[in-house]
Amino acid sequence: MATIEVDDSTKRFVAFAARMAHVTEGEIVRRLVADSPLGSEEPTRATDGVPIYADYEGHRTRGLYFAPARVEITDGPLKGESFKTPTGAARAVVRHLNPSVNDNRNGWSFWQLDNGGPRVWLQSIRPTNTAD
Structure with a gap:
């Protein structure tokens, strides 16, 4: 399973949203990504280092x-x-x-x-x- 890092404030907001929706924090993040304009794009590896x-x-x-x-x-x-x-x-x-x-x-x-x-x-x- 992959992990992501977020600041403490973002973590609290995601946890709150997950409790309110009765889903996992990961599901909240998945929904946010799916609903964003980028959600339909194929993910690519960052090459602009x-x-x-x-x-x-x-x-x-x-x-x-x-x-x-x-x-x-x-x-x-x-x-x-x-x-x-x-x-x-x-x-x-x-x-x-x-x-x-x-x-x-x-x-x-x-x-x-x-x-x-x-x-x-x-x-x-x-x-x-x-x-x-």
Whole structure:
């Protein structure tokens, strides 16, 4: 079974709607999606991730950033792993490459845009109201 993440307020509204309709929370979400203009479209995998990279301990790790905060690693030993936040991805890279140090990192300033030009931190495209 797949899961989705929502903020606490949305969770409360979905739970309330499910109680009122005497159905599961999943059924409420299914109905909302089915009733939306997107409900009739075939779902597709997001391919519009922003290419990013991080240089750490002499290694370059590449990934894709998906707004508002998800990072998917696209090469190296962590290839295929997905993280809810840039910080989670940064910490995983640090733990993998240098397990003897504290992995506490700010992912928004750890990752850089892979734009082929000057250094631009991921922070520069961070959406407002993104906790991390």
